[in-house]
Amino acid sequence: GSVNDLSIMDEDGIRRSWSGGSSSNEVSLHRQLSDRNDTMLKMQLLCSRLPHLVKDFDWEVKNEFAKSLDDHKENGNDWRLVASRLGFSNIIHRLEKVSKPTIELLRQCTTTTCKDLLEILVDINRSDVLDDVDKHYIESNTNSIRPPHLRSPTQESDYGESTSSGLSWSLQDSGCESSTSEVVAEESDEKGEDFHSVESQEFWKNIPGTKERKRWSNFCQAAKSTCPIEIQQGNVQKFLSKLLGLEYGNTDATDNIRLNQFLELVALFGPFKPGPEGCLQKMYDLMKDSISVRDDGKKESWFAGRMNETESDERLSDQIPGHFLLRISSSKAHDGVFVLAVKTRDRGVVQIQIKRDLQTSNLLLADREFKDLKSLVDALRRDVLLENCKQLLINPCPGLPLNAIFTGYVDAKPRQRGRGRGKPRK
Numbered sequence: 001g002s003v004n005d006l007s008i009m010d011e012d013g014i015r016r017s018w019s020g021g022s023s024s025n026e027v028s029l030h031r032q033l034s035d036r037n038d039t040m041l042k043m044q045l046l047c048s049r050l051p052h053l054v055k056d057f058d059w060e061v062k063n064e065f066a067k068s069l070d071d072h073k074e075n076g077n078d079w080r081l082v083a084s085r086l087g088f089s090n091i092i093h094r095l096e097k098v099s100k101p102t103i104e105l106l107r108q109c110t111t112t113t114c115k116d117l118l119e120i121l122v123d124i125n126r127s128d129v130l131d132d133v134d135k136h137y138i139e140s141n142t143n144s145i146r147p148p149h150l151r152s153p154t155q156e157s158d159y160g161e162s163t164s165s166g167l168s169w170s171l172q173d174s175g176c177e178s179s180t181s182e183v184v185a186e187e188s189d190e191k192g193e194d195f196h197s198v199e200s201q202e203f204w205k206n207i208p209g210t211k212e213r214k215r216w217s218n219f220c221q222a223a224k225s226t227c228p229i230e231i232q233q234g235n236v237q238k239f240l241s242k243l244l245g246l247e248y249g250n251t252d253a254t255d256n257i258r259l260n261q262f263l264e265l266v267a268l269f270g271p272f273k274p275g276p277e278g279c280l281q282k283m284y285d286l287m288k289d290s291i292s293v294r295d296d297g298k299k300e301s302w303f304a305g306r307m308n309e310t311e312s313d314e315r316l317s318d319q320i321p322g323h324f325l326l327r328i329s330s331s332k333a334h335d336g337v338f339v340l341a342v343k344t345r346d347r348g349v350v351q352i353q354i355k356r357d358l359q360t361s362n363l364l365l366a367d368r369e370f371k372d373l374k375s376l377v378d379a380l381r382r383d384v385l386l387e388n389c390k391q392l393l394i395n396p397c398p399g400l401p402l403n404a405i406f407t408g409y410v411d412a413k414p415r416q417r418g419r420g421r422g423k424p425r426k
Contacts (some may be wrong), residue, residue, distance in 0.1 A: 197271035302396035322394030
């Protein structure tokens with residue numbers, strides 16, 4: 001039948017109208033309408049697959065947007081037009097100075113919804129970006145059902161954490177830690193799979209207190225009873241209090257440890273039990289093994305503890321390439337995930353997610369398994385293992401929060417062994 005009073009936006013953004021017409025016009029119109037319907041369907045599917053807010057897109061999704069939008073077009077139909085439509089015209093000149101402007105733009109979108117962004121892309125005739133993202137989703141979804149040791153290495157893909165390029169102005173996205181893990185943990189039952197080991201489950205259950213909270217004093221007493229040797233090594237107890245969100249020496253009898261904090265601890269460092277494979281011994285080993293001697297002879301630890309992406313980016317952005325740090329993921333600690341942040345020559349500060357096989361406790365990166373963070377760092381000092389980070393690790397980022405605890409222990413170690421009364425420390 002004939003087509004009456006139909007209209008569609010053409011590639012130049014001009015709305016064309018038809019009231020009847022030749023059969024060739026009708027065929028062309030139907031084809032355009034069909035393409036338009038396909039695009040709308042794809043947009044709806046992506047909205048159902050992706051997080052509701054743009055700020056919650058993981059790095060790989062943001063990078064798919066960047067692959068198409070970072071490509072500079074003379075007519076301006078790239079990330080700059082998207083920035084303008086999103087209301088960020090005032091920072092376009094700043095974004096032009098970074099290597100990944102689209103990713104940095106998306107980090108600014110603290111309230112923008114996925115639907116808003118996709119509608120803008122369709123409206124400016126950049127549905128090709130939707131195709132790229134849709135293809136990525138299909139491929140990554142296929143990858144996600146493979147065994148963990150066969151999955152592709154990824155950038156840090158925590159919600160709210162993406163790769164950075166060393167921006168010099170303050171971001172609207174504060175990089176605050178996600179509360180998702182905490183909510184899940186507070187609502188969870190004491191199941192073996194949550195604790196990852198019978199030893200951890202029994203340790204927590206036997207401490208006086210409620211299922212969800214234990215007093216710090218009771219927790220410490222239980223730790224000393226369960227791991228009497230490990231808890232006394234170096235500054236382990238100070239390190240433990242830091243990981244559990246307490247200031248060592250400033251705690252009182254009413255300070256509590258929450259269940260979700262303990263679950264994160266054992267996911268990151270292993271079961272709470274004595275011996276070389278226990279949580280406290282692993283922490284002690286990290287304290288020793290993360291100390292590096294910088295080119296200038298100063299001792300620095302590369303382990304940053306709990307730190308979000310924004311802070312790690314700020315700490316590394318002014319350093320020379322090769323500086324790095326290892327931190328606990330600010331939203332996936334519950335899964336034992338760490339993040340390697342590296343200052344590179346060509347891509348600014350890159351954030352790489354390091355997953356853990358919670359069955360074997362091995363760390364997973366670049367289709368390889370590592371027994372601990374030290375062996376992983378040693379490998380990345382020698383060889384380029386990642387396609388998206390060609391930079392070898394050289395020096396630890398200076399002045400990290402745990403440095404005083406870690407290097408203080410190393411400096412104190414000769415005294416503990418005995419160096420003779422009155423002899424100066426070297």
